[in-house]
Amino acid sequence: MELSLLPEEAITAGHRLADAAEAGDWPALFDLLDAIPALSVNQWRPGAAAWLTPLHQAARHGAPTEVVAALLERGALRGLRDARGWTARDVAEDAGGSAALLAQLTPPRSPLTAELIRTLDANLEWAIDGTIRTVGLLDGYSDQDLRRALRYPPVAVLHEAAAAALHCAIPGLPGGVQVTLRCGYLETVAAGQTRVITQRGAVLTTEGIA
Structure with missing residues (x-):
């Protein structure tokens, strides 16, 4: 989203969430999601062109399955794509993720053509x-x-x-x-x-x- 359209507090919170995801600091990320209802588990860094969500970052880090499960329980969408057109599963595969992680991140098939x-x-x-x-x-x-x-x-x-x-x-x-x-x-x-x-x-x- 264009940054000029967002209030300053939303930009600040969004950067904090993205920083936690990029660093693999999952306790901090979940604390932010709990403390700031306006934050979405599916959002990426405000103004960033890469469109990397917390689930993409979890895939990049090879996060424990418990972390990925917690993200999914909070509504993380496996089918969301980054700016390259990659899902979190694609990121995990590129990073050499485990078979268990790849299975966990596989998006469900859409009923639509x-x-x-x-x-x-x-x-x-x-x-x-x-x-x-x-x-x-x-x-x-x-x-x-x-x-x-x-x-x-x-x-x-x-x-x-x-x-x-x-x-x-x-x-x-x-x-x-x-x-x-x-x-x-x-x-x-x-x-x-x-x-x-x-x-x-x-x-x-x-x-x-x-």
């Missing part, structure tokens, strides 16, 4: 962009591709999230965007509006109250 995932990703991004602009957020970004400022939930990992749902925090949008995978389609809730997103596009089903 690759083609449907690509289409839903595009339609989801379009729908979120529209919500952001409709409610008048991100002044100064209206002429830019919002995807350079925000990274939206990838459809490919929704099936492994709790209740098949992810929350996308967007500065200035109370409640952010909740994205839920249904049976072959998506449902989003943002700004009091509910949308159904299919491979054909997005349909507003519930209008927000001004």
Whole structure:
């Protein structure tokens, strides 16, 4: 996410979390997650281009299976990819991780086809962009591709999230965007509006109250 969109306290907390993960200081990392509810186990260093989550760092360190299990219990997503397109399992394999670690980090298979995932990703991004602009957020970004400022939930990992749902925090949008995978389609809730997103596009089903 573009740093200029984040409050200073969020940037500071995010760097502390990333520092702990990069150092392999798992007690400190879990203490931070417990102490600061706004932190996500799936976030990477604020403003960093590598997109390395704590699970990627655990894979790089060859962390004990107990640490990886604790990250997974807190909602770490095995299917999230870094900027190279690598999952945590890919990182562990590259680092010579054990067979037990590789098995633990193997993402579950998505029930969606690759083609449907690509289409839903595009339609989801379009729908979120529209919500952001409709409610008048991100002044100064209206002429830019919002995807350079925000990274939206990838459809490919929704099936492994709790209740098949992810929350996308967007500065200035109370409640952010909740994205839920249904049976072959998506449902989003943002700004009091509910949308159904299919491979054909997005349909507003519930209008927000001004």
